[in-house]
Amino acid sequence: MMNKRGQVIVISGPSGVGKGTILKGAMEADKTLAFSVSATTRGPRPGELDGKDYFFVSRERFEEMIAQGELLEHAEYGGNLYGTPRAALEQRLDEGVDVVLDIEIQGARQVMKSFPEALFIFILPPDFETLKKRLTGRGTETPEKVALRLETAKRELGCFNEFEYIIVNDRIEDAVDDFLAIVRAGHCRCSEYIKTDND
Amino acid sequence: MMNKRGQVIVISGPSGVGKGTILKGAMEADKTLAFSVSATTRGPRPGELDGKDYFFVSRERFEEMIAQGELLEHAEYGGNLYGTPRAALEQRLDEGVDVVLDIEIQGARQVMKSFPEALFIFILPPDFETLKKRLTGRGTETPEKVALRLETAKRELGCFNEFEYIIVNDRIEDAVDDFLAIVRAGHCRCSEYIKTDND
Numbered sequence: 555m556m557n558k559r560g561q562v563i564v565i566s567g568p569s570g571v572g573k574g575t576i577l578k579g580a581m582e583a584d585k586t587l588a589f590s591v592s593a594t595t596r597g598p599r600p601g602e603l604d605g606k607d608y609f610f611v612s613r614e615r616f617e618e619m620i621a622q623g624e625l626l627e628h629a630e631y632g633g634n635l636y637g638t639p640r641a642a643l644e645q646r647l648d649e650g651v652d653v654v655l656d657i658e659i660q661g662a663r664q665v666m667k668s669f670p671e672a673l674f675i676f677i678l679p680p681d682f683e684t685l686k687k688r689l690t691g692r693g694t695e696t697p698e699k700v701a702l703r704l705e706t707a708k709r710e711l712g713c714f715n716e717f718e719y720i721i722v723n724d725r726i727e728d729a730v731d732d733f734l735a736i737v738r739a740g741h742c743r744c745s746e747y748i749k750t751d752n753d
Numbered sequence: 754m755m756n757k758r759g760q761v762i763v764i765s766g767p768s769g770v771g772k773g774t775i776l777k778g779a780m781e782a783d784k785t786l787a788f789s790v791s792a793t794t795r796g797p798r799p800g801e802l803d804g805k806d807y808f809f810v811s812r813e814r815f816e817e818m819i820a821q822g823e824l825l826e827h828a829e830y831g832g833n834l835y836g837t838p839r840a841a842l843e844q845r846l847d848e849g850v851d852v853v854l855d856i857e858i859q860g861a862r863q864v865m866k867s868f869p870e871a872l873f874i875f876i877l878p879p880d881f882e883t884l885k886k887r888l889t890g891r892g893t894e895t896p897e898k899v900a901l902r903l904e905t906a907k908r909e910l911g912c913f914n915e916f917e918y919i920i921v922n923d924r925i926e927d928a929v930d931d932f933l934a935i936v937r938a939g940h941c942r943c944s945e946y947i948k949t950d951n952d
Contacts, residue, residue, distance in 0.1 A: 675941075676943075714943070714946075715943055717943055718942065718943060719938065719941045719942060719943060720941055720942075720943050720946040721941055722946075731937070732937065732938075732941050734934070735933075735934040735935075735937035735938045735941070736934075736937075736938040736941055738930065738931065738934035738935075738938070739918065739931075739934045739935040739937070739938035739939075740938075742874075742918045742919055742920055742931050742934070742935055743917065743918060743919075744875075744913070744914055744916055744917060744918060744919050747913075747919040747921075
């Protein structure tokens with residue numbers, strides 16, 4: 555059987571839903587999964603390596619990347635630009651690595667346009683009360699901040715049906731197995747197969 | 754988490770490609786998988802039970818079932834009609850059973866029209882030589898019959914890209930895992946989720 559090319563996996567969902575835990579479990583089980591490396595205009599923090607943690611670029615260069623269509627998606631947070639460079643990602647795909655983009659909904663929507671063959675996964679809580687408990691239980695934020703997070707979460711939950719796949723994060727082991735199954739099935743998609751066959 | 758409704762899984766591929774072995778392995782691993790029970794106009798053989806092995810019906814009743822749109826697909830072999838009744842199948846789905854239809858390509862095409870939400874899986878051999886060896890190696894048929902089978906297989910292989918998923922049956926364990934992943938991922942499809950949510 556021929557070597558399979560990697561695929562892009564977009565994972566999204568409200569804060570507190572457990573995306574990080576699912577990805578940690580999935581990556582431990584499947585060593586061909588890796589995070590995408592983002593480009594950013596913010597400066598490196600101590601210990602961060604260019605090309606590993608981020609691609610550190612100037613704002614001028616970043617804007618050029620946007621203009622040239624070099625980014626799958628981008629967004630601005632806290633005065634800094636962040637985005638997913640296509641070239642580095644394509645290289646990982648060619649190496650057979652499945653690349654995970656853990657991004658919010660606006661970013662996911664951009665990838666739906668720029669890279670529609672990606673797998674789009676939305677993580678849901680078993681119910682809103684559970685999410686509320688998880689967000690409140692962190693205890694590290696003011697009630698105002700928690701309220702804002704809940705409001706955002708509620709709005710984001712309404713977008714689940716824009717995604718191809720849904721994982722309900724009830725039992726974490728099940729959610730990890732769901733994730734791994736979606737990735738494995740993704741490689742069996744006929745479109746994947748035809749692409750690989752022509753390589 | 755709500756109980757999931759079953760889904761229809763259509764599996765197709767040329768004779769000798771190993772569909773039966775894959776399904777056997779998958780059904781041992783996943784007890785919520787079951788074969789669809791076909792309706793047929795042929796008489797029961799010793800030991801065959803109505804409603805378990807087949808629904809045994811008259812030709813008149815069968816033709817009525819076709820006319821009333823009660824069949825997902827049907828075909829004629831050796832002077833007898835065979836088909837998949839929708840009502841019995843829907844009942845299994847409501848019980849949460851994933852129902853497998855092991856059918857040839859003409860039947861699969863009919864299901865694509867009558868039940869498009871099914872999962873459509875095509876099994877490919879690792880290469881044509883392997884399939885040839887498997888078909889020839891049976892040693893139970895005349896060279897003419899083997900040649901005809903190979904001709905049919907070649908024609909059928911050309912239809913793989915009509916299917917949503919492809920499984921290359923190289924190592925049987927991998928093929929079974931692929932099948933199980935496709936079924937599990939199928940339950941995570943957003944469309945499945947919305948359907949279940951409205952139940």
